[in-house]
Amino acid sequence: MGIEVRNIKKVFNKKTVLRDINFELEAGKIYGLLGRNGAGKSTLLSIIANRIFSDSGEVLLDGESVFENDNALGNMYLMSERNLYPEGMKIEAIFKNTELLYGAFDLGYAQELADKFGLDTSQKFGKLSTGYRSIFKLIIALAVPAKYIFLDEPILGLDANHRELFYRELVDNYVKTQKTFLISTHLIEEITNILEHVFIIDQGEIVVDGDVEAILDKAYLIAGPKEDVDNYCQGLNIIGQENLGSIHGNYIYGSLDDKRILPDTVSIERMDLQKLFVNLTNISVKGGASK
Amino acid sequence: MHFNFNSAEPIYLQVASQIEEAIFTKNYSEKEQIPSTTEISRDFHINPATVLKGINLLVTSGLIEKKRGIGMFVAQGAYEKVVIxxxxxxxxDKIVQVVAEAKRLQISEDELIDLIKRGF
Amino acid sequence: MMTTKEVSVTTYIFKHILKQLGVVIFWMAFSFIFFPWMFNGFDISKFSLKSSFKDIYVGSILAFIIPCLALFPYNDFKLLIQNGISRRTYWKARLFSFLGLSLLGQLLGIIISLLNPYTNHTWENGSMYMLLYGKYFTSSTTNSFLGLCFVLISTSVVTIIATFVGSFFSLFSKKTKVYTFIGFFVVGIVFINWIAIATQNQSAHVIMKNMGQMMTFIFGITPGNADGKWNPTMPFVTAIITGIIATFGSYKVTQKFKIKNE
Structure with a gap:
């Protein structure tokens, strides 16, 4: 059970956007799709939801191709940055249409969420601000009966209070429905703890695919005098560097060699997901992710 | 309960230690119900699986009891266990560090004992 | 048979077109009253509802408006793909909706022209078919029945063609669309120009003659048989074949629909 993405490739105007994307989503987990702007996140999600076509590869839901498949497509909802709802339609009318087209929709829940966020459902979609457009689409994403929910930059334009509320409602919804969420974002810090598993996509390739805990277990910052640090890090997968006065830090992704002797002057620290992400996707730095 | 997360430690361990701390400081007294996994994950934006993993550590060590269909409670004798x-x-955790630092500061054993006495 | 999803989508699209059509009809009714009034110098005493509505052919008007509505499929596609609907289902629902509406429109037109108290028109007077082929059979009932069938079939076919053309243009970006329109315009002008000089040009003359014969064949024109006595077989065949091609074409084109970057 779940979604399988196999060998997806996509070229736009001779520029390769997705190289060879492979991953799986198990039912009932919260996934993160992290990547810098232009890394190919939105393109990938659009392909999964069958909005655009890949040049090769396939997407399967419970073993069935999603291509032109009403059942599969009706089991997915992609909240995207691009607005596909008619500008002139009222929010409440869009809720009703969603109910008609998805076959079900929790109108009561949607209204309840709208009240919490302060969204006026008698407004026309086109009249909403960027933030409220995001909120409106998030509400649909939470109230729609689809089992696989893709959120592309869900907190675009949301203020701190609304983001806080969104995270609450997301977790609440997840616990109640056990839906699968794939959240694409380049703003990682706030959402790190919600994610169970992450994919980091860089220049059209998935460079990290793993449980957050396991990934962070392999992410280190080795700090101390430059010479000692470089000595200790020889042969390790260095993904980034940092200097603060005479203190030098090497960011490592991968396992450390336990047999090495750690000099007194050198310390080993942990890296958070944000730091790991920044270092892995920073093109100016040599080295790369271990696969 | 107050969570103040840092990045240095896996989140599930932090969940466990924060609840343990709350038991130790008697914010949660024995037999009292603690917030559910859902409530914790909702309030602190932590994946429910992570919260559950942390709580299961406490269940294994006998600090928390799960009652089916009702919720989770601080076990009897939990406070005592935390203290032990x-x-x-x-x-x-503490003494070894204090002694190491004292050595670096060239504080003698007697001086350190005096300092500790003064601290009491 | 139709799946629940197909029924839902058809319901949605049908209602949606009906709403658009409602707006169009409102404005039409308004202009049918407003213009006669205006040309009578805004003199309410000279205004008569009777003369305003005397010459309205509802069927013909709808036969024009409905295909126009079918020309713009992209917005519905956007909403439907957002709601997890496949292109095939979208295509099917759209085709059914427009066909249904087109048929209803014609039936409505016929009923109105029969009931219209302000005029003694019967619906046949507004029918090109009746004019050209309406006296082929000796039985006037057969002629009228075939005329009715032809109206229904031909308006449906025009609607399908509009669906096809609209879908085809939806594949392009706005910029490409503008260039294509300019292209068609230029080609059209050149074509007209070419026809104009064709009479002087020997080889063009032959082509024109062939084209004339083709038209004769397609429309079943029977020389020397004027006054509605042309053979109606060919127009039926032509309409049906065109309809099938356009249906297939619109399906193929819809399969290529994607969300555009604009």
Whole structure:
């Protein structure tokens, strides 16, 4: 059970956007799709939801191709940055249409969420601000009966209070429905703890695919005098560097060699997901992710 | 309960230690119900699986009891267990460090004992 | 048979077109009253509802408006793909909706022209078919029945063609669309120009003659048989074949629909 993405490739105007994307989503987990702007996140999600076509590869839901498949497509909802709802339609009318087209929709829940966020459902979609457009689409994403929910930059334009509320409602919804969420974002810090598993996509390739805990277990910052640090890090997968006065830090992704002797002057620290992400996707730095 | 997360430690361990701390400080007294996994994950934006993993650590060590369909409670004698555990860790966690720092500062054993006495 | 999803989508699209059509009809009714009034110098005493509505052919008007509505499929596509609907289902629902509406429109037109108290028109007077082929059979009932069938079939076919053309243009970006329109315009002008000089040009003359014969064949024109006595077989065949091609074409084109970057 779940979604399988196999060998997806996509070229736009001779520029390769997705190289060879492979991953799986198990039912009932919260996934993160992290990547810098232009890394190919939105393109990938659009392909999964069958909005655009890949040049090769396939997407399967419970073993069935999603291509032109009403059942599969009706089991997915992609909240995207691009607005596909008619500008002139009222929010409440869009809720009703969603109910008609998805076959079900929790109108009561949607209204309840709208009240919490302060969204006026008698407004026309086109009249909403960027933030409220995001909120409106998030509400649909939470109230729609689809089992696989893709959120592309869900907190675009949301203020701190609304983001806080969104995270609450997301977790609440997840616990109640056990839906699968794939959240694409380049703003990682706030959402790190919600994610169970992450994919980091860089220049059209998935460079990290793993449980957050396991990934962070392999992410280190080795700090101390430059010479000692470089000595200790020889042969390790260095993904980034940092200097603060005479203190030098090497960011490592991968396992450390336990047999090495750690000099007194050198310390080993942990890296958070944000730091790991920044270092892995920073093109100016040599080295790369271990696969 | 107050969570103040940092990045240095896996989140599930932090969940466990924060609840343990709350038991130790008697914010949660024995037999009292603690917030559910859902409530914790909702309030602190932590994946429910992570919260559950942390809580399961406490269940295994006998600090928390799960009652089916009702919720989770601080086990009887949990406070005592925390105290015992912390006493065991006291030497490794605190004393060793204090002595090491004292040595670096060239504080003698007698001087250190005096300082500790003054601290009491 | 139709799946629940197909029924839902058809319901949605049908209602949606009906709403658009409602707006169009409102404005039409308004202009049918407003213009006669205006040309009578805004003199309410000279205004008569009777003369305003005397010459309205509802069927013909709808036969024009409905295909126009079918020309713009992209917005519905956007909403439907957002709601997890496949292109095939979208295509099917759209085709059914427009066909249904087109048929209803014609039936409505016929009923109105029969009931219209302000005029003694019967619906046949507004029918090109009746004019050209309406006296082929000796039985006037057969002629009228075939005329009715032809109206229904031909308006449906025009609607399908509009669906096809609209879908085809939806594949392009706005910029490409503008260039294509300019292209068609230029080609059209050149074509007209070419026809104009064709009479002087020997080889063009032959082509024109062939084209004339083709038209004769397609429309079943029977020389020397004027006054509605042309053979109606060919127009039926032509309409049906065109309809099938356009249906297939619109399906193929819809399969290529994607969300555009604009």
């Amino acid at each position: 555990k912390r006493r065991e860790l006291f030497f490794e």
